[in-house]
Amino acid sequence: MKFYIEGQKTLKGELYISGAKNSALAIMPATILLEKPVILKNIPDVEDIRTMSELLKILGVKVKKINKNTLEIDPRDINKYQAPYELVSKMRASIYVLGPLLVRFKKAIVYMPGGCSFGPRPIDFHIEGLKKLGANIKIEHGNIVAIVDEFKSAHIQLPFKSVGATIHLIMTSALLKDKKITISNCALEPEVVDLAHFLNKAGAKIYGVGYDEVIIEGVNKLEIDEYEIIPDRIEAGTYLVAGSFKNNKILLRNVIVEHLEPVIDKLLSIGVKLKIYKNEILVEGIEKPRSIEIQTQPFPGFPTDMQAQFMTLLSIADGVSIIKENIYPNRFAHAYELMRMSADIKIVENVAIVKGVNELTSAIVNATDLRASASLVLAGLIANGNTIIENIEHIDRGYEDIEIKFNKLGAKIERII
Ligand code: EPU
Numbered sequence: 001m002k003f004y005i006e007g008q009k010t011l012k013g014e015l016y017i018s019g020a021k022n023s024a025l026a027i028m029p030a031t032i033l034l035e036k037p038v039i040l041k042n043i044p045d046v047e048d049i050r051t052m053s054e055l056l057k058i059l060g061v062k063v064k065k066i067n068k069n070t071l072e073i074d075p076r077d078i079n080k081y082q083a084p085y086e087l088v089s090k091m092r093a094s095i096y097v098l099g100p101l102l103v104r105f106k107k108a109i110v111y112m113p114g115g116c117s118f119g120p121r122p123i124d125f126h127i128e129g130l131k132k133l134g135a136n137i138k139i140e141h142g143n144i145v146a147i148v149d150e151f152k153s154a155h156i157q158l159p160f161k162s163v164g165a166t167i168h169l170i171m172t173s174a175l176l177k178d179k180k181i182t183i184s185n186c187a188l189e190p191e192v193v194d195l196a197h198f199l200n201k202a203g204a205k206i207y208g209v210g211y212d213e214v215i216i217e218g219v220n221k222l223e224i225d226e227y228e229i230i231p232d233r234i235e236a237g238t239y240l241v242a243g244s245f246k247n248n249k250i251l252l253r254n255v256i257v258e259h260l261e262p263v264i265d266k267l268l269s270i271g272v273k274l275k276i277y278k279n280e281i282l283v284e285g286i287e288k289p290r291s292i293e294i295q296t297q298p299f300p301g302f303p304t305d306m307q308a309q310f311m312t313l314l315s316i317a318d319g320v321s322i323i324k325e326n327i328y329p330n331r332f333a334h335a336y337e338l339m340r341m342s343a344d345i346k347i348v349e350n351v352a353i354v355k356g357v358n359e360l361t362s363a364i365v366n367a368t369d370l371r372a373s374a375s376l377v378l379a380g381l382i383a384n385g386n387t388i389i390e391n392i393e394h395i396d397r398g399y400e401d402i403e404i405k406f407n408k409l410g411a412k413i414e415r416i417i
Contacts, residue, residue, distance in 0.1 A: 005380030099172025176218030243283030
């Protein structure tokens, strides 16, 4: 599939931000631990969620779509403990079922996720953490095979503030009755906090949520009737960047401002005009952004998932910007596509040196991953001419109705199947 984008249309109006993909991808597998069905609201209608639903269904969990953004998940008939290659290879977040399956069945087999288009993405922190909880883990025929006789209390020190490992180990620990688990150097991302809130609302005893050290006292039962997922800060950030281009004016509704602070700070420092309300942000575009330095960091630092979109914005800034990628050193595939659109970018190891040009020009470009695709859509929207983006399947993984939302604001994006 392709997008055909007519460049340089003015974007004006308001839009509603969908639920957070990465929260939903954590909370959905955590439902494996529940006693009863749960209604999950504000689930984004995106491909990764459909993949997670398929995976849960294969395990015997009932997943029913009540409406576009609401799922009912009933884990009572779960009857399998093996997650197959076809789904795990599609999406790394599938690894999250490993711990909950191990808790339910004392055995779990999950295909080993590989790298992805922006480089190696190991799962050693997940594996080491589960081992500390008492699991015996081997890799056999491409599968992670985990068994456990008895879980144990543990202190897990994460070597890095990994979002996935923090989420996975918190959910695995929640239902370990009479065990006390301390996890140090936890990720503080809002999606980690949302998962912990969900579990606590279900009866878990997770203390220190949103701090470096989280303590979990295992309980013997988790149940919750319904839960609403937080808004997607990366979707919001992407539209904030879109609103920052000249002549545009967009009101974002359904945002949590604190989650966006690192992004808001950078936008303000390049001169973008923002009006911040309780759950809304109005962004007004500027003639030319100022150049800046950005370093991606774990939350509350600047998110790696916004690096590509900011590269598009800085590619037309006044002066030279420096973008240092500290989370995924090779996450720069979009830079080479932006260069086809006249951007002046040099990559030296994990640093991109972005020299602002007067304008981007249209080209045929290739989307390689979710956030790279978003940066190319943004580039297409401001480019002189009509841009074609190939392989936009990537964008459907994480942005709900992206062309519909942009077109409502005045863009001209056509999906070519
Ligand atoms: N790492 C390891 N070993 C591990 C786990 C992580 O070395 O066992 C390394 C990674 O290679 C990386 C760093 O630690 O260098 C951080 O990775 P992290 O575990 O935090 O990332 P993740 O959980 O795999 C989530 C998001 C990503 C987002 C990152 C960083 C989900 C489903 N994915 O990935 O989102 O980029 O956190 O914030 O929550 C996206 O939405 O486009 C996306 C890629």
